[in-house]
Amino acid sequence: MVTRRTLSILVENQPGVLAKVAGLFRRRGYNIHSLAVGITENPEVSRIVTVVEAGPEETEQIIKQLNKLVEVLRVNDVTNHHTVDRELALVKVNATPGTRAEIMEVASIFRANVVDVSEKTMTLEVTGKGEKIDAIIQLLRKHGIREMVRTGQVTLVRGVQTT
Amino acid sequence: MPEVSVMAKSTPTTKMKGAQALIEALRREGVEVVFGHPGGASLPLYDALYDVPEILHVLVRHEQVAAHAAKGYAVASGKVGVCMATSGPGATNLVTGIADAYMDSTAVVAITGQVPTAVIGRDAFQEADVTGITLPITKHNFLIRRAEEIPEVIRKAFYLARTGRPGPVLVDVPRDLQQVEMEFTFPEEISIRGYRPVTEGNVNQIANAARAIASSRKPILYIGGGVIISNASPEVRELAERTRIPVTYTLMAKGAFPDDHPLCLGMLGMHGTAYANYAINTSDLIIAVGARFDDRVTGRLKDFAPEATIIHIDIDPAEIGKNKPAHIPIVGDAKRVLQVLLEMVQPPQDIEPWHKQIEEWRRKYPLRYRQSSDIPKPQFVIDLLSRAWGGRAVVTTDVGQHQMWAAQFFLCREPRTFITSGGLGAMGFGFPAAMGAWFARPNKPVVAILGDGGFQMTIQDLATAVEWKMPLKLFIINNGSLGMVRQWQELFYHRRYSHVWLKNPDFARVAASFGAEGISVRHPEEVEPAIFRAMEIEDRPVVVDCHVDPEENCFPMIPSGQSVKEMILDLD
Ligand SMILES: Cc1ncc(C[n+]2csc(CCOP(=O)(O)OP(=O)(O)O)c2C)c(N)n1
Ligand SMILES: [Mg+2]
Numbered sequence: 001m002v003t004r005r006t007l008s009i010l011v012e013n014q015p016g017v018l019a020k021v022a023g024l025f026r027r028r029g030y031n032i033h034s035l036a037v038g039i040t041e042n043p044e045v046s047r048i049v050t051v052v053e054a055g056p057e058e059t060e061q062i063i064k065q066l067n068k069l070v071e072v073l074r075v076n077d078v079t080n081h082h083t084v085d086r087e088l089a090l091v092k093v094n095a096t097p098g099t100r101a102e103i104m105e106v107a108s109i110f111r112a113n114v115v116d117v118s119e120k121t122m123t124l125e126v127t128g129k130g131e132k133i134d135a136i137i138q139l140l141r142k143h144g145i146r147e148m149v150r151t152g153q154v155t156l157v158r159g160v161q162t163t
Numbered sequence: 164m165p166e167v168s169v170m171a172k173s174t175p176t177t178k179m180k181g182a183q184a185l186i187e188a189l190r191r192e193g194v195e196v197v198f199g200h201p202g203g204a205s206l207p208l209y210d211a212l213y214d215v216p217e218i219l220h221v222l223v224r225h226e227q228v229a230a231h232a233a234k235g236y237a238v239a240s241g242k243v244g245v246c247m248a249t250s251g252p253g254a255t256n257l258v259t260g261i262a263d264a265y266m267d268s269t270a271v272v273a274i275t276g277q278v279p280t281a282v283i284g285r286d287a288f289q290e291a292d293v294t295g296i297t298l299p300i301t302k303h304n305f306l307i308r309r310a311e312e313i314p315e316v317i318r319k320a321f322y323l324a325r326t327g328r329p330g331p332v333l334v335d336v337p338r339d340l341q342q343v344e345m346e347f348t349f350p351e352e353i354s355i356r357g358y359r360p361v362t363e364g365n366v367n368q369i370a371n372a373a374r375a376i377a378s379s380r381k382p383i384l385y386i387g388g389g390v391i392i393s394n395a396s397p398e399v400r401e402l403a404e405r406t407r408i409p410v411t412y413t414l415m416a417k418g419a420f421p422d423d424h425p426l427c428l429g430m431l432g433m434h435g436t437a438y439a440n441y442a443i444n445t446s447d448l449i450i451a452v453g454a455r456f457d458d459r460v461t462g463r464l465k466d467f468a469p470e471a472t473i474i475h476i477d478i479d480p481a482e483i484g485k486n487k488p489a490h491i492p493i494v495g496d497a498k499r500v501l502q503v504l505l506e507m508v509q510p511p512q513d514i515e516p517w518h519k520q521i522e523e524w525r526r527k528y529p530l531r532y533r534q535s536s537d538i539p540k541p542q543f544v545i546d547l548l549s550r551a552w553g554g555r556a557v558v559t560t561d562v563g564q565h566q567m568w569a570a571q572f573f574l575c576r577e578p579r580t581f582i583t584s585g586g587l588g589a590m591g592f593g594f595p596a597a598m599g600a601w602f603a604r605p606n607k608p609v610v611a612i613l614g615d616g617g618f619q620m621t622i623q624d625l626a627t628a629v630e631w632k633m634p635l636k637l638f639i640i641n642n643g644s645l646g647m648v649r650q651w652q653e654l655f656y657h658r659r660y661s662h663v664w665l666k667n668p669d670f671a672r673v674a675a676s677f678g679a680e681g682i683s684v685r686h687p688e689e690v691e692p693a694i695f696r697a698m699e700i701e702d703r704p705v706v707v708d709c710h711v712d713p714e715e716n717c718f719p720m721i722p723s724g725q726s727v728k729e730m731i732l733d734l735d
Contacts, residue, residue, distance in 0.1 A: 019298070
């Protein structure tokens with residue numbers, strides 16, 4: 001059965017590594033739902049968090065193939081771990097004197113920050129799980145979203161355990 | 164987190180140029196021969212090579228030949244093959260050979276010149292993104308960023324190429340870094356975090372394998388190229404003889420088990436023997452060693468060996484379960500795993516009915532051909548080649564019908580004596596591979612079985628073979644066509660022969676013009692004298708152009724994506 005699986009991948013922080021990982025996904029036909037990369041507590045190591053759509057056998061293949069890349073140090077499937085998952089979105093919506101208050105209210109319900117205001121727009125910054133971000137975008141849509149940007153999911157396992 | 168890599172001992176440093184450091188590193192890696200072709204971005208490397216006569220450099224006429232020859236050398240010797248090219252077009256010409264080495268897990272190091280660091284990414288003259296292009300067809304690749312790292316990168320490249328599941332590794336060296344003065348330090352030991360191949364198999368799983376073998380009734384050993392790579396032929400043989408389990412091999416493992424051994428069923432798969440295919444598909448236990456259940460072996464996966472329990476031994480964890488789920492997975496080096504298995508294994512109790520059944524298949528469906536007409540059959544030529552050289556020569560093949568006939572009819576007894584392009588199936592491979600093999604085994608006869616189509620893809624390098632006085636025996640199975648494609652058009656496209664007939668040159672005269680010996684054969688009785696003549700020639704290559712029956716088909720055949728039930732034994 002195909003489901004979304006979250007993989008946490010530690011890699012050497014070197015040029016070209018992200019291209020290698022992405023290239024592997026492309027040429028073997030794996031489906032990436034999201035991908036985020038950044039450095040870790042160790043400046044020589046980066047963490048890639050990717051959400052893939054795959055069945056159990058395919059997930060196992062993906063992990064094994066990732067492990068074959070020399071720069072890949074460790075791969076963990078954290079789907080069934082207790083995790084903190086976050087995405088971030090910046091959403092620029094149309095705002096008039098008449099709608100500002102309503103937008104502010106939506107923002108406060110979702111604990112979004114207003115990070116920019118112009119005569120005709122407001123830009124909200126929202127973080128949270130993917131569903132939360134989907135929900136606020138849904139509510140803001142009626143005002144007219146001028147543009148938006150959204151990151152891939154980042155994930156850490158809860159508790160003392162490290163992955 | 165694994166420990167950060169440690170450089171244990173290093174040699175004292177000396178100053179030299181980057182290019183000299185690279186050649187010095189090759190020398191320390193024990194490189195005897197490099198197949199290459201120079202150009203602007205590799206000028207400093209060639210200048211450094213000029214001072215190092217211990218490393219032979221073979222100037223090929225096309226870089227593809229360099230890469231194929233490096234593989235031929237690597238397979239024949241068990242060492243790392245090395246090829247070298249300039250940037251841009253030189254490097255792109257290597258690509259087919261690198262892809263071939265990747266598919267067949269061969270230890271090859273490719274060194275390419277690159278445009279100077281300052282102009283990388285600006286579409287400089289003869290720039291190509293070679294590390295990008297070769298990303299999916301190398302085990303790993305490196306772009307040198309500082310001259311100081313050259314010796315260590317070369318060391319890592321050789322280490323990665325030959326350990327674990329071997330494969331090609333490319334090192335791209337910008338020209339400016341070849342010229343920079345640097346301190347040469349050669350690390351004696353290296354470790355690469357993120358790269359830890361598992362060689363020792365899990366003992367519990369090996370014990371499970373031993374139990375499965377003891378209780379099997381219809382077991383079969385299915386061996387692949389990994390057996391040759393890990394030098395596990397003696398262990399396979401001991402296992403087979405002690406348990407009396409019959410052995411079938413993939414194209415890549417031909418030679419790993421003697422063709423004339425009573426337990427040998429020959430090659431399996433699309434053009435394998437009928438009895439090997441019947442046996443594996445009827446078996447109750449498959450012991451797969453260094454093989455990867457490739458589609459040319461299994462056909463339609465869901466119908467492949469439906470009743471068999473599968474023991475899968477492979478050094479690459481990603482191969483296990485990739486195509487066919489394994490009941491007993493064992494990750495490890497084939498030789499090591501088999502050694503441990505041999506300590507525990509007991510022969511199956513009641514295997515005689517199985518042998519009887521196999522012997523019946525063998526009797527009923529032997530490999531055969533009919534040499535009746537006044538034109539030689541391709542199998543007849545290969546049969547005679549086998550009688551002349553079988554078990555004594557290193558044989559290479561190109562890709563097509565003649566390759567499959569060579570696998571069926573040429574007798575091999577030892578590993579590293581059958582060299583072919585398996586996974587990639589790259590036409591143009593056979594002749595360059597023979598050149599590489601000759602450097603590895605100069606005292607063995609080297610015979611290449613070539614198609615008239617494929618030979619023309621790398622024929623220009625007759626110049627190289629003549630220059631080096633290589634006594635190669637190059638036999639063209641000349642059916643005047645792209646025979647394998649013609650066969651598929653005959654069987655599956657209503658004989659609509661679309662662009663498969665070849666208007667060929669007179670190969671004997673082509674050979675002569677290069678300074679090689681050329682012989683034409685048109686009648687069955689001329690084949691043997693031509694072989695004897697070829698045996699006598701020791702100081703140059705000989706091209707024997709064998710005009711064979713153009714309509715002969717290669718059988719048995721399991722059509723692509725089908726199962727043993729659909730096997731075509733013969734057309735009549
Ligand atoms: C580089 C390359 N191009 C095309 C093919 C497809 N192909 C496979 S076999 C074959 C025919 C080869 O003809 P020839 O070398 O004469 O060998 P024959 O089959 O006639 O023995 C072709 C075109 C290939 N394998 N490699
Ligand atoms: Mg042909």
